[in-house]
Amino acid sequence: MASLLQEEERWCRSAVMLLLDLAEMVHIYVVVVRISEFVVWCMGGRNGGGNGMGIIGDGVAQKIVRIYWASKEARPSLQLRATDLSCSGSGSGVMMPVVVKIFGLLRKQHWYKPxxxxxxxxxxxxxxxxxxxxxxxxxxxxxxxxxxxxxxxxxxxxxxxxxxxxxxxxxxxxxxxxxxxxxxxxxxxxxxxxxxxxxxxxxxxxxxxxxxxxxxxxECNTVTYNTLIDGYGKAEFFELMESSLTDMLESGTCHPDVFTFNSMVGAYGRSGRIKQMEKWFEEFQLMGLKPDIMTCNILVKSYGKAGMYKKMGSVLDFMKRRFYCPTVVTYNIIIETFGKAGDIEKMDEIFLKMKHQGLKPNSITYCSLVNTYSKAGLLSKVDSIVRQVENSNVVLDTPFFNCVISAYGHAGDVDKMVDMFMAMKDYKCKPDDITFATMIEACLAQGMIEAAQDLESEMIKANKK
Known part of the structure; x- marks a missing residue:
């Protein structure tokens, strides 16, 4: 229940940010009262009379107005923007029609200027x-x-x-x-x-x-060259990547930046070419570029993937000397690294350290923990993670539920697997093909042929929507 309320609060804040951004874009110079009344009208109804557009309920609309009033003097403190409402996470396909509808309503107002x-x-x-x-x-x-x-x-x-x-x-x-x-x-x-x-x-x-x-x-600009370098690097076309960097340097007008730095280092790190990664890490510093937190995360992940834990530790020491605070991403990388290595004790230690540092674990953190516990057959620890998540305000997504469903499915606990599947609706997470395939496999393994067939039918039905 708490999670649903928090999700509603997040949605409302996002709606406020959308309206503020649209207001800013179309130069709506009106008093706060008019804006707040318009929000109530377009979202729910005017004075509860049901004369509005009814995109969402009046209760939520009133909350949007309250958040607007609270945020009008402190807008920078709200970090959710219009893009959070429209194109991020699992809501991208659901919320965009609302954005378009709200814009349509704005166009009908007499103060609207295209x-x-x-x-x-x-x-x-x-x-x-x-x-x-x-x-x-x-x-x-x-x-x-x-x-x-x-x-x-x-x-x-x-x-x-x-x-x-x-x-x-x-x-x-x-x-x-x-x-x-x-x-x-x-x-x-x-x-x-x-x-x-x-x-x-x-x-x-x-x-x-x-x-x-x-x-x-x-002529190509820095954005063009960075697009080429990043694209070639991700495709492991290393010669073309380095050739693009050479063209960039020889252009005389475009200079590498930290994005160039991270793209080059990341490309070699992902492919396990540690020597080339280290070479370019030094080269870019000689060019006068300083690594940022993303650079450090790339190094940590690359060394961890290569099993070079001492070098991974040296990067963390480097971060400490440079006063770079490890982020949630940094901890997620380390937790995943030790999890894949099967070092559960070290993984748990890092997880506790993360929480003691005041950093909030997210869905990715819990996915890594669940996957590791599942592979080790520690189902009681999976239960513990599920309880933690239920009592927290972490925003869950489909991949997290897929991890937990897979864990219970492989352990043969069909009842808990079904419970988690049902919980997805409460968290507004849409099952995907992985969800259904995992459950079908688990049901077949338990000889539940009819249940597997029902799931297959449901998957086909979901894909047609």
């Missing part, structure tokens, strides 16, 4: 949520508002198409931009296009884009 920047930001959000059809419709809405798309809007549209896997549409949009005055594609447009090609593994198209940029006299 701005290209508003549409550009919404297009970026739709792209991150993989909703290209909505992005296309939004462009038409923009035109109906009497606005002509700018280069930023078209670039956001290219991103929306590209990130959704519609590369042909993305390239078609870029070609269309070329014939529009004042909307010629620039380095940012092409950088986005390169990023989309890399994400989809279409590396053969990257060189074509670079050649086109050269023909048009568009």
């Amino acid at each position: 701005r290209c920047q508003t549409y550009a930001k919404l297009l970026v959000m739709l792209g991150k949520c993989r909703q290209p059809n909505q992005a296309s419709l939004l462009l038409e809405v923009m035109r109906s508002d009497g606005l002509q798309p700018t280069i930023d809007v078209y670039t956001a549209l290219v991103s929306a198409y590209g990130l959704s896997g519609l590369l042909d549409e993305a390239f078609r949009t870029v070609n269309y931009m070329k014939i529009i005055p004042d909307c010629k594609p620039d380095v940012f447009t092409y950088s986005i296009l390169i990023k989309c090609c890399i994400k989809l593994g279409r590396f053969n198209m990257v060189q074509q884009i670079l050649d086109e940029m050269l023909d048009l006299g568009i």
